[in-house]
Amino acid sequence: MDRFRMIFQYFQSNSESVMNGICGLLALASVKMYTSFDFSCPCLPQYNMAYGLGIMFVPPIILFLCGLILNRQSLVMLEEWRRPPGRRKKDLAVIRYMCSSIMQRAMVAPVVWIIVTLLDGKCLICALSGSMDPEKFVGFANVSTEQVQQLLAKVPCKDDELMRNSSSRKAVSRYLRCWSQALGWSILLVLIITAFLARWLRPCFDQTTLLQARHWSNYIDIEQKIFEETCCEHSRLFAHKCILHFFESMRQEIKLHSFSLPRQGEGAEGEEDLLQGITDQDQVNKLLKTWYCEKPPLDVS
């Protein structure tokens, strides 16, 4: 029992840290995914906006869903929400607490992606270069409308033959990147301030409800884990008994058919107990065949 106690204490103290760890790993994975992704703006008028905004918003949705899938507590919360009340009332405050903690953790990786994207700037340059006002930039001011759209769309592609050494391209690019980075830093600042205020001001509100909700959400999580552990232990004992019964019934069947005298040997008794009365190749073969063809019933009463 000592061992169990140690394991359960570990789970209890560390279920929050396990979830925080997963959250951090996903955030790192998000940065890694962005750096290894080969961003390649199509530089075509209709496609730029779709591509740029798609790369900015679709991976965060994927990361959010991954954050929900990988978090064990989301299943626990769903089960608690959908179970019939039975003899235990459901506490909506607990479910709300669990839901909010799951959502907060799942939002970290998408926010990291969006911020990294904005600070890098490529996405916004690709998406918004076609919407720039050509009058502001020298190289594009005196060009016809259709041409200017084509040229603006090619701004994100540095290696394009038309854009290779164009200073207007560099100007547009710098302008958009500046906006992108400003937006990125502002979002980061706002989020950090919000997090700081939320954590600091929380004790000023209903602290007791919060403590209760946290306790009971932890309890539900641990109860689930212990139930699974107990089921494992039970199935192991059940299997053990079932197999012993099986060997016993085989031994009796063999006794019934073979009229062998009860053995009175002394020396190797320890070993022969383990043999369970099965001491012959044919008996062993019969035992194995019966195990496959006629598994014993699931009843060890």
Add this chain to the structure above:
Amino acid sequence: MDKFRMIFQFFQSNQESFMNGICGIMALASTQMYSAFDFNCPCLPHYNLAYGLGILLVPPFILFLLGFVLNNNISMLAEEWRRPQGQRSKDPAVLRYMFCSMAQRAMIAPAVWVSVTLLDGKCITCAFCTSVPVETLGNASHPRLSQGEVQRVLARIPCKEIYNGQQLIANEVAVRYLRCISQALGWCFVLLMTTLAFLVRSLRPCFSQAAFLKSRYWSHYIDIERKLFDETCAEHARSFAKVCIQQFFEGMSTDLVAARCHLPRKAPADAGEAAEKLLGITDQGTMNVALKSWHRCKPPLHLHPPALPTGNAWAGEGQPPTHPSVPRRETAAYYSWV
């Protein structure tokens, strides 16, 4: 049994993490395989599509089958499915649960391959370069070429070194266009897979939670029962072997004593355990005969009750009459040889 209990608890609590670990390793192996693979577009009109789609779809199929092969539980599922009913009824829900959990894990590496391939873009560029919309992307002023010529020129888009259609359509423009489409498809595919996984996982508690708990318990039970049965058989085999060999040595020792008309030497009372372990064989010649006999004439797989001290090695009495005659003949031959 404590040791077994610890091991089985480890397996049980960690069986899921073990399988998830294998799953993750296969996904990493799949990305590694892709980066190590030297993609080589043929740049010929009809071959491009076949090559590109082949590289996109055949390795995932292989990885899917590999996912099943590497999963130990597949033999357990097959056994449970094909066994005769006997005294234990079969529950199709348990079989379905086992199959679904295996299939879900096996789908991860192929999905990773397809995503990485689409996000990289080379396959789609190779497969669909002949379908690029030349009218919208290409140069308006170019000499009219026949359909076949246009196809041949477009087919060379992935191979920059031999591309000769710069007047028809710029290589970078076409590659960027195809790559954009490929990456869009890739992200949509990943989004679709993630959404499916999320729905499968989150809709289950809303519907058949009780049935799910039942299937999960019994599928773990079948696994544990199989492992415990194997362990019990291994223990039984060990004891069987031990007794068999012990009886062999006793038989040898008795026969040699009988053949040489030696009185059985009584070991001094204080030599104790060590002398007992010698099993009556105490000189080089005897040992050599024992070893030769073990090789030439292994004892039958039939343990007889322990022999009486007077060395009556005929274990004829007490043998069940239903035994086939072959082992008995072996026994007789052995003794008459001596």
